[in-house]
Amino acid sequence: MLRYDGNADRHGIINLQVVNHGVSKSAMSGALEAAWEFFDMPSEHKEVFASDDIRGPIRYDTSARDGISKSRSFLKHYANPLQDWINFWPTQPPTYRKKMGMYAVEIQRLSVQLMGAIVQGLGLGPVYLQEKLETGLQFMALNHYPQGSSQAGDTVGLAPHSDYGFITILLQSSPGLEVMHHDDDHWTPVPAIPGALHVHIGDHLEVLSNGRLRSLLHRAILNTDEARISIASLHGVAIDEKVDCAEELVDENRPKMYRESSFHDFLDFLPTNVETYRRFVETLKIDTA
Numbered sequence: 001m002l003r004y005d006g007n008a009d010r011h012g013i014i015n016l017q018v019v020n021h022g023v024s025k026s027a028m029s030g031a032l033e034a035a036w037e038f039f040d041m042p043s044e045h046k047e048v049f050a051s052d053d054i055r056g057p058i059r060y061d062t063s064a065r066d067g068i069s070k071s072r073s074f075l076k077h078y079a080n081p082l083q084d085w086i087n088f089w090p091t092q093p094p095t096y097r098k099k100m101g102m103y104a105v106e107i108q109r110l111s112v113q114l115m116g117a118i119v120q121g122l123g124l125g126p127v128y129l130q131e132k133l134e135t136g137l138q139f140m141a142l143n144h145y146p147q148g149s150s151q152a153g154d155t156v157g158l159a160p161h162s163d164y165g166f167i168t169i170l171l172q173s174s175p176g177l178e179v180m181h182h183d184d185d186h187w188t189p190v191p192a193i194p195g196a197l198h199v200h201i202g203d204h205l206e207v208l209s210n211g212r213l214r215s216l217l218h219r220a221i222l223n224t225d226e227a228r229i230s231i232a233s234l235h236g237v238a239i240d241e242k243v244d245c246a247e248e249l250v251d252e253n254r255p256k257m258y259r260e261s262s263f264h265d266f267l268d269f270l271p272t273n274v275e276t277y278r279r280f281v282e283t284l285k286i287d288t289a
């Protein structure tokens, strides 16, 4: 049973680790195994998925062309509904589809439960957007980072950013994720608690909540003990569906703060966000001054 009482921290941030989440241990360990096995393959097997097309169904990359990848390889693909996407997924390693598919389905289910608790906490009722979330976007980023040097100090593997979507559910093989509470000036490491999943909110929940919740700035640093994998699953409504501030959360005292946008709009914005990084949600702000 997941409950959320509508409170975020003083910055409007939800940043938590869930433990009794109903995602099986075997699904979690299977996903990490599949990811390790994928990244351990010789590059010619991975390069098959290399693509400049950010709208493609699957994409592998090792370079820093997106402006935030400093030292990571990634494989990104869609996952919900699974039957629409799984045929684009790697067939090597041979268990990839089975293991990652099982994890994706369990995480998708959890995301709907978590969103139910969050929208209820916002006063929108427990089933607000539920159908659209069940059939909506699940976008998975599998990240592989090399071991960092202990002499070098903190080496950034993935530069500070916030995620698109409503929520991100993240599984990490070892510590490396760090979060920043907006007005603070320091990074807080997120421990890798065995069996736990990390949850934080993305730009579209900031929009939906009309600024009551704020998307979380986070980054990954290289783990100096070992190479590291993280699997981030981003959840939202369908790719073309516009997300706007919930009407119920807009009134005279709190005018609408953001313009509506879709995942497509986000993809249009991405190539323009390379030189100086901006959170997507910043570009949606309406000037109310």
Ligand SMILES: O=C(O)CCC(=O)C(=O)O
Pocket: 141, 143, 158, 163, 170, 172, 176, 177, 178, 218, 219, 220, 229, 230, 232
């Ligand atoms: O590697 C991590 O812990 C963070 C990954 C991440 O933020 C992302 O894929 O969006």
Ligand SMILES: [Fe+2]
Pocket: 161, 162, 163, 218, 232
């Ligand atoms: Fe992220």
